[in-house]
Amino acid sequence: MSLPIIVMFWGSVLTSTALTVVVIYLLTKYASALEDLNELKIHDRRHEKAEDIVGEAQDQSTEIVADFKEKLTHVTANLELEAQKALLEQVAVFKTELTNEAKKASAETTAQIANSFEGVETELEDYKRARMTQIDAEVQKMITPIAKEILGRSISDSEQEEVVKRMLTKYGQST
């Protein structure tokens, strides 16, 4: 009943060898699995680190964005105030210039009207003077011969002598 020793020997060797192979194989797998596990852990840590970095970055960016928004709001507010101020200044300057221009235009118009009026007035005055002179000349032309005749007739010789004496006295005083 007993198995030959040789068989038993060789059976044990084979078994042992097979077991050894199996063990080696398992060990190899185990080592590979450990490496994978390690890599996985490293990866996880890296991932965590990355997440941390991303989280920090997000936080920082949020802060930056908030800060930027605040600054932007401040700048915008200042800009609005400055723009408003500048606009008001421009409006004031424009208003002043417009008023000055309006005054200037008004003065020029008034002067032009005055000049025109003066011109018309002068022309009217000249016409009036010329017309009056003409009328006077015509009246004189009519009156003079009559006056001469009446005067010549109405002065007596003694009055004529008196007139001449007065004229000579006056003439003598003037020369």
Add this chain to the structure above:
Amino acid sequence: MDNLLSQVYTTQDLADLSQSLTILENSLYRTDGVVPVGVREDLYAAFVKAADKRAFLDGWTKILEKAETVNVTLSFSPKEAFVLDLSAWVKQKYGPQAVLQITKDESIIGGIILEKDGHVTDLSIENMFDNMNYSQQK
């Protein structure tokens, strides 16, 4: 007057008569007071006594030649007293050598026109009218 010509017989008579009329016309404004009677008598006496009567007459003639005529135009015939006054004024104005030559012109209406050596001083009423018209036309 109608028989005036009946008494003029010759052309010489006519010339004499014309000369007399001219003398009368020229003496229209003559005054007796200009040459006083005393002066005239002195002249005659000096003439009678003068050795050279020609030289005496020439001397007086030269004096009379110095007379300067002042033409006077009046609108009326002046009386003798007025002519004397006028002569006094003219001699005072132009000098003792000034002698009046009076002309009557009614068209000047009144006043007087004096003319000496071409210089006219028109103080007539007519001129006043003309000046008045001229100044009004201006």
